[in-house]
Amino acid sequence: MSINSSDTNHSHSHDSHLAHHFKNAEHQFESAKQGIWLFMVTEILMFGGLFVGYSIFHAIYPKMFAEGASHLDWRLGFVNTLVLIFSSYTMAMSIHHLQKNEKSKAVLKLWLTVACGVIFMCIKAYEYSSKFHHGLFPGRYLDVAHVGAEAANLGMYYGFYFCMTGLHGIHVLIGMGLIVWLALRAQKGEFGENYFTPVEGVGIFWHIVDLIWIFLFPLLYLVG
Amino acid sequence: MATATTHSTGHSNGEVNYINEFKGLKSWLTSLDHKRIGLMYMISVLFFFLVGGIFAILLRLELFKPGAQFLTPDQYNQVMTYHGAIMVFMVIIPGIPAILGNFFLPIQIGAKDVAFPRLNLASWYIFMLGAFIAVATLFVGKVDTGWTFYTPYSIKTASAATMMVVAAFIMGMSSILTGLNFIVTVHKLRAPGMTMYRIPLFIWAIYSTAVLQILATPVLGITLMLLAMERTFGVGIFDPKLGGDPVLFQHFFWFYSHPAVYIMILPAMGVVSELIAAFSRKTIFGYTAIAYSSIGIAVVSFFVWGHHMFVSGQSEIAGIVFSFITMLVGVPTAIKMFNWLATLYKGNISFESPMLFALGFLFLFAIGGVTGIMLATIATDVHFHDTYFVVAHFHYVMVGGTLMALMGGFYYWFPKMFGKMYNETLARITFVLIFIGFNVTFFPQFILGAMGMPRRYFDYIPAYEYLNSISTVGSWLIASGFLLSLYVIVTGIRCGEKAPSNPWGAKTLEWQTSSPPPHMNFEVEPIVTAGPYEYK
Numbered sequence: 087m088s089i090n091s092s093d094t095n096h097s098h099s100h101d102s103h104l105a106h107h108f109k110n111a112e113h114q115f116e117s118a119k120q121g122i123w124l125f126m127v128t129e130i131l132m133f134g135g136l137f138v139g140y141s142i143f144h145a146i147y148p149k150m151f152a153e154g155a156s157h158l159d160w161r162l163g164f165v166n167t168l169v170l171i172f173s174s175y176t177m178a179m180s181i182h183h184l185q186k187n188e189k190s191k192a193v194l195k196l197w198l199t200v201a202c203g204v205i206f207m208c209i210k211a212y213e214y215s216s217k218f219h220h221g222l223f224p225g226r227y228l229d230v231a232h233v234g235a236e237a238a239n240l241g242m243y244y245g246f247y248f249c250m251t252g253l254h255g256i257h258v259l260i261g262m263g264l265i266v267w268l269a270l271r272a273q274k275g276e277f278g279e280n281y282f283t284p285v286e287g288v289g290i291f292w293h294i295v296d297l298i299w300i301f302l303f304p305l306l307y308l309v310g
Numbered sequence: 311m312a313t314a315t316t317h318s319t320g321h322s323n324g325e326v327n328y329i330n331e332f333k334g335l336k337s338w339l340t341s342l343d344h345k346r347i348g349l350m351y352m353i354s355v356l357f358f359f360l361v362g363g364i365f366a367i368l369l370r371l372e373l374f375k376p377g378a379q380f381l382t383p384d385q386y387n388q389v390m391t392y393h394g395a396i397m398v399f400m401v402i403i404p405g406i407p408a409i410l411g412n413f414f415l416p417i418q419i420g421a422k423d424v425a426f427p428r429l430n431l432a433s434w435y436i437f438m439l440g441a442f443i444a445v446a447t448l449f450v451g452k453v454d455t456g457w458t459f460y461t462p463y464s465i466k467t468a469s470a471a472t473m474m475v476v477a478a479f480i481m482g483m484s485s486i487l488t489g490l491n492f493i494v495t496v497h498k499l500r501a502p503g504m505t506m507y508r509i510p511l512f513i514w515a516i517y518s519t520a521v522l523q524i525l526a527t528p529v530l531g532i533t534l535m536l537l538a539m540e541r542t543f544g545v546g547i548f549d550p551k552l553g554g555d556p557v558l559f560q561h562f563f564w565f566y567s568h569p570a571v572y573i574m575i576l577p578a579m580g581v582v583s584e585l586i587a588a589f590s591r592k593t594i595f596g597y598t599a600i601a602y603s604s605i606g607i608a609v610v611s612f613f614v615w616g617h618h619m620f621v622s623g624q625s626e627i628a629g630i631v632f633s634f635i636t637m638l639v640g641v642p643t644a645i646k647m648f649n650w651l652a653t654l655y656k657g658n659i660s661f662e663s664p665m666l667f668a669l670g671f672l673f674l675f676a677i678g679g680v681t682g683i684m685l686a687t688i689a690t691d692v693h694f695h696d697t698y699f700v701v702a703h704f705h706y707v708m709v710g711g712t713l714m715a716l717m718g719g720f721y722y723w724f725p726k727m728f729g730k731m732y733n734e735t736l737a738r739i740t741f742v743l744i745f746i747g748f749n750v751t752f753f754p755q756f757i758l759g760a761m762g763m764p765r766r767y768f769d770y771i772p773a774y775e776y777l778n779s780i781s782t783v784g785s786w787l788i789a790s791g792f793l794l795s796l797y798v799i800v801t802g803i804r805c806g807e808k809a810p811s812n813p814w815g816a817k818t819l820e821w822q823t824s825s826p827p828p829h830m831n832f833e834v835e836p837i838v839t840a841g842p843y844e845y846k
Contacts, residue, residue, distance in 0.1 A: 106830070107422035107499060117425045117498040124490045128528040135532035135562060139547055147553065224539075225546035242553050245545030249536065 103281045115283050122287040126294045129257075133298050136250050140305060143242060154243030155309045157222060159213070163307040166209050170296040173202030177265075177289045180272075184282045189275060196269035196285075199292070203262040210255055217244070224248045250302055257295045264288045327729065327826040342427035343829060347434055348413030349727070354438060355409060356796075358400040361445075363789060365393035370751075370785040373778050376770055386768040387454035388469075394457030395474065399481050400441050402712050403570065406577035407523075408437070408488060410719050411516045413727060415492055417820040417827060418510045420501025420836040425494040433487040440480030447473045456766065458563060461548040461556040465540050472541045475534040482527045482534075485573075489523030492516055501819075503838035510818045510842040511587075511600050515580025518604040522569045522576070522611065530566030533559065557622050564615035572611045574708055575675075576604055578715030579646055582668050585718050586650050587843045588816040589665035590657025594843040596649040603642035610639050620691050629688050636686035643679060647672070662814070663737035667718025670745045674710025678703060681756065696766070699759025702752045710748060717744070717795065724799070725813045729826040730806030732798050740795040747787025754781045818842045 108114040144151045180195035217223075221232025228241040268285050271277065277285055328345045338346055368389050372381045381389065416424055424430050447453050451470035455463060464471050496517050500509065509517075537559065539545045546552030548559045587594040594600065616624060616632030650672060659665070681703040685691050694700060717740075724732055754777040759765075763774050770778065812821040819842075823832050 105423075105427070107425075107427075113498065117494050120497060121426060121429075121490055121494045124493060124524055125486075128486050128490075128524055131525060132528035132532045135529050135536075139536070139558065139562075142555075142558065143547070143553075150553075224543050225549065225552050226544035239553065241544075242546040245539075245543075245547055245552075248543070249539055249545055249547075253535075 103283075111280065115286075118283045118287060119290075122290050126290060129291075129294055130298075133250075133253070136246070136253070137301070137305075140246050140250070143246070144309065147239075147242070150239055151243055151309050153237065154240050154247065155307055157217075157220070157237075157240070158247075158307050160307040162209055162213055163303050166206050167300065167303050169202050169205050169209075170299050173199045173206075174293050174296045176202065177292050181282060181285055181289055184272070184277050184285060185279050187278050189272065189278070192277070192285075193269055193272045196265055196272060200262055200265050200269065203258055203265070206258060207255065207262075210251065214248075217247075247306055250306065254295065254298055254302060257298075261288070261292050261295050265292070326828060327824065328829045329729075329826055331829050340431070342423070342431055344412050344416050344424045344427065344430060345727075345827065345831075347430050348409055348411075350434055351404060351408040351412060351437075354434075354441070355401055355405055358396050358441065359792075362393055362396035362401055363792065365389050365396065367785060367789055369393060370782040372768070373770070374782045375779070376772050376775055378769070381768070383768040384454065387456075387766075388452040390766060391453050391456050392448070395444065395453070395478070398457050398570075398574075399444070399478055402574045402708055403485060404437065404481075404488075405574075405712060405716050406581060406719065407492070407516055407519055407573075408433075410512075410581065410716075410723060411492060411519075411577065412488075414723060414820055415513060415516055416495060416499065417823065417831050418513055418818055418842075419496065419499065419504050420819050420832065420838060421495060421499035422830045422832075423499075424491045425498055426491050429487055430491055433484045433491070436487065437481055437484035440477045440482075440484060443480065444474055444477035447477070458567070459534070459537060459559075460563075461537065461540070461559040462550065464537060465549060472538050475538050479531050479534045479538075482531050485523050486527045489520035489527075492520040493524070496520075501836050501838055504819075507598065507601075508838055508841050511583035511594065511597065511604075512577075512580035512818075514601040514604050515576045515583070518608040519573050519576045521605075522573050522608050525612070526566045526569035526573070529562060530570070533562040533566065536562075557619070557624075560619055560622060561615065564618045565612070568615040568618065569608070569611040571704075571707070572607055574712050576607060578671065578712045579604065581715040581719035581722075582650065582671050583646075584816075584818065585664050585668035585722055586653050587845075588722070588814050588818075589662060589668070590654050590659050591815070591845050592653055592657040592843075593845055594649070595652035595655075596645070597841065597843070599645050600649050603645040606642035606645075607639060610635065610642070614639060617686055617691070620688050621695050633686055633688045637683060640679065640683060647676070647679075662721075663734060663741055664718045664722035664814075666738060666741040666745075667714050667721065670741065671711060671714040671718065674706055674714060674745075674748065678706030678710055682707065694759055696764055697759035698755040698763045698765055701765045702755035702759060705752045705755075710752075714744075717741075720799075722814070723820075724802060725809030726820055726825050726827070728803050728806070729809050729824075730802050731809050731813065732802030732806055736794065736798045740791050740798060743787055743791030743794060747784050747789075747791055750784030751781050751788060752784070754778070754784075817844060 104111055104114055108117065176195045176198040180192045180199065183189075183192035183195060221229025222240065222244050223229060224245040224247075225241040228238075228244065230238045233240065265288060268277075268288055272285070328343055332341070338350065341347065341350075368381070369386070372379050372386055372389075412424070412430065416422065447470040450473060451468065453467075453469045453471050453474045455467055455469070455471055459471065459475060496509070496513060536545070536547055540548050544552070547554045548556050550556060583594060583600055614632060614636045616628055617636045620629050620632075681699070685694055685700065685703055721732065721737055724730075758774055758777050758781075761774065763770055809825045811823065811825050813825075814821070819836060819838070820827070822836060
């Protein structure tokens with residue numbers, strides 16, 4: 087309601103997406119981009135807390151962490167890494183197409199990105215269920231009778247595994263929801279070379295989520 | 311002086327402003343105007359301040375005499391937890407940035423609004439959601455961990471600690487979004503001619519605070535999430551039974567919460583810089599030194615968390631290093647202090663109520679700071695650790711610092727916010743009540759702490775009775791002071807005289823527009839040609 091289009095302070099004409107307090111579309115785009123990057127800093131710091139905790143306990147219990155990693159299937163993790171890297175490419179391409187006003191190509195690339203997210207989450211769900219099946223639960227819920235006495239101290243490793251991949255998975259789900267929203271808007275022709283700020287913002291978010299996975303994969307699957 | 315090319319004297323100013331331009335409750339709850347959002351924060355924060363204050367009075371009444379008065383030990387723990395959590399998360403942290411920052415940051419830099427108005431409104435709703443969940447824990451299972459949620463007790467307690475932790479996480483998110491909004495606003499929306507070295511010192515302080523909010527809050531977020539995970543899924547990271555480390559929680563917690571102490575005090579220092587310059591009618595001494603010392607405090611604050619853990623079993627070397635770095639914080643703080651004093655020197659000082667609060671800040675914050683040095687020194691801290699000395703110290707810094715500045719800033723900007731004047735005599739009486747009441751309440755606690763009275767205890771030996779009774783009487787004085795200021799505010803808004811554009815003759819940009827400001831802050835975009843404090 088505060089956007090008053092009859093505002094007499096503006097001499098130039100109004101773009102429909104331009105808020106009243108910005109000079110021009112470029113000014114607004116740069117501000118939005120700065121905002122989303124600052125938000126990404128907070129995301130990285132939040133995961134940073136987990137990474138710090140992980141490295142501390144990895145240093146204290148190297149054998150436990152190596153053993154925990156040996157129960158994970160690195161091939162599944164690797165496939166997921168490729169899927170996410172590919173999805174970053176399709177996300178970037180969708181912006182590229184929007185800048186050239188190629189609407190249908192951009193929409194296709196956005197849906198491809200969503201599809202990659204679906205594949206990632208399906209593989210994740212399969213991994214989780216097979217861990218649960220083998221009694222590999224976090225912390226005190228570790229099914230010692232099932233995993234056997236020699237693996238009885240894996241609880242903490244799986245505490246980290248589920249916290250880190252779980253938090254990451256929630257981010258993937260949020261990202262997918264946002265990209266579906268973008269794809270629907272793009273279909274309606276709301277974006278083009280003059281206005282694609284939301285796509286750029288969500289794109290940056292998606293790249294950071296990928297990047298975090300690229301750190302999680304070696305830490306969780308390949309240690310030891 | 312900061313020249314604004316406004317023609318406010320030319321037309322019938324004050325006819326249409328941000329308060330009366332749109333009508334109805336819905337126009338407030340959906341408003342994207344930073345000024346209205348600032349007022350919405352004001353109402354919510356004042357409400358929580360009242361609730362937190364009632365809990366404080368209950369604590370002091372219980373401690374009036376030795377032995378049980380009217381609370382059980384369990385209830386005492388709960389009252390203490392709610393007093394701390396409400397005051398920290400819902401009053402002192404959001405206080406100055408969310409109320410005064412929201413209202414004046416865009417106006418002081420000559421912007422029409424903050425960079426992301428919708429995000430700004432969302433921050434308020436997120437804050438209210440978190441606050442609502444936190445208060446709802448009262449009806450679910452009362453939290454008794456203290457506001458610090460220390461493990462391992464917080465893992466084991468049967469109270470609604472998980473819910474409280476989620477509430478704090480949500481309020482943290484609101485804090486991050488506000489900080490992010492302010493940083494982008496300062497970077498991108500300054501008026502023509504408003505260079506970084508012409509922004510008022512309040513903006514420098516809010517800006518440094520925003521940097522802290524962005525860098526520190528996410529770490530608290532993940533810490534609290536891990537605690538919630540620990541309680542629901544038993545992940546084992548803080549649980550020694552599963553190989554985890556309960557002290558790690560303290561490291562994570564204070565890595566956020568120590569910088570958070572500066573999230574509380576930096577905005578207060580910004581307000582005081584404005585007040586001292588305006589009421590001494592003198593160019594502020596050492597503008598750049600005050601500006602940079604805000605950044606300095608923000609940077610150093612990340613490396614001092616270990617001073618909360620001198621007796622936690624961390625290594626002696628760590629203790630010595632943290633002790634040393636902690637004392638370094640005193641350097642930028644002292645720079646500010648001396649610059650304020652140098653500004654006052656030979657200034658044309660007038661003792662209006664905002665200035666009284668600013669001077670009260672200098673006095674109380676000096677005591678809080680000096681006792682901080684005593685606590686930063688390992689040898690003395692081992693004796694004072696977890697005694698009332700610590701309680702007195704952080705109340706001097708957080709209440710004597712932040713709340714004094716909040717009150718001063720509030721009276722200073724009141725005419726601008728509401729377009730009315732308040733009753734100056736009554737306002738001065740509120741200062742006297744709060745200032746005297748504050749010292750009567752908390753000064754005896756330094757002595758009690760030095761005598762060995764532990765903090766957080768429900769009962770004490772008869773030897774401590776005399777000083778505890780004095781302290782409780784002081785709390786009544788503070789309460790009457792704040793209640794009187796509520797009266798001053800309400801009567802000021804309802805039937806105060808109409809305020810001129812610039813009642814104090816101050817030079818910063820917000821005084822160049824009408825009181826209260828129009829919806830877009832300025833009739834014509836201001837062009838800045840000089841620094842903010844060029845009085846002579």
